Amino acid sequence: MATDEEARDVVEVTNWQACYNSGDNEIVLSCTVSILDASASITGGGLILVDRTGKTLSSSYANFDGSKSVDLSLDVPPNGIGVGDFVMGVATGEAAGQHYFEEQKLQVSKC
DSSP states (O other): OOOHHHHHTTEEEEEEEEEEETTTTEEEEEEEEEESSTTOOEEEEEEEEEOTTSOEEEEEEEEEEEESEEEEEEEEOOTTOOTTOEEEEEEEEEETTEEEEEEEEEEOEEO
16 A cells, blocks of 8 residues: 555646635635656546535545546535635545545635
């Protein structure tokens, strides 16, 4: 089993965003997961949205076939979250046969 450090060496998670889309009345969580080893690929990825109290509000997961970079997003009803609130975004999945898990504290902005 890979250590957390080894798993971090497999992917890079960038472009984190948590925002409120007033047109659709949704909280949007998104990020990009990219492979760091050109010979490897991403075979799965998902997001978890956690509120400031630690409650999991929603999650999603998808399988991929040989992807080098994937854009992940999750759109959910606000559930009491608004612009200015803090949430935790979690990107999780599998790449190069290793599990990755990265979390990021984010402040909700307007989309």
